[in-house]
Amino acid sequence: DARVTQTPRHKVTEMGQEVTMRCQPILGHNTVFWYRQTMMQGLELLAYFRNRAPLDDSGMPKDRFSAEMPDATLATLKIQPSEPRDSAVYFCASGLGDRGANSPLHFGNGTRLTVT
């Protein structure tokens, strides 16, 4: 059963430290998304890629966040420096973007980040 794999599942770090979250999308999926979930804001789209090219990162604080896809099997989300307000669950999702509106996104299990 193909699934999106995220690592780490949990991360606790101190303010100011760099955090890197990794995602392996489902093989063959050409769109990859990073979402952040908090109690206050719900599910927010941070960035997404199609065929490894960034399409939209308007939801991401540019000064500290960066998202990349070094290759088709790996997407990364980095926070440097991290702040307590970055504490959230970060989800990666992948899908088949060429199928238009009828293709669901498949989510990983998320990375629960706590910044102290």
Added chain:
Amino acid sequence: AQKITQTQPGMFVQEKEAVTLDCTYDTSDPSYGLFWYKQPSSGEMIFLIYQGSYDQQNATEGRYSLNFQKARKSANLVISASQLGDSAMYFCALKTGTASKLTFGTGTRLQVTL
């Protein structure tokens, strides 16, 4: 701009009863899809059911069905014969034909009781 609204923060239903979770949406794109996801307490996001804007019939997937009323721009999820394992957060989401991204509602927390 696209928008999804879920007005029920929480719902209770007795085991074996049916429950409807509300979702309304707004988009100017004639081609769009509506999705429902379940998020149990363990945190993963599970895709449940999809409805396309051009679909003539309401989508069904086992105990899940979608009450799609296009003129009212609503896409309510109906869960029949509720089970204790259905207790979770449920999110409605919208994707348009011109963009790959999903826009999510704020979610409804469903609690199934004995």
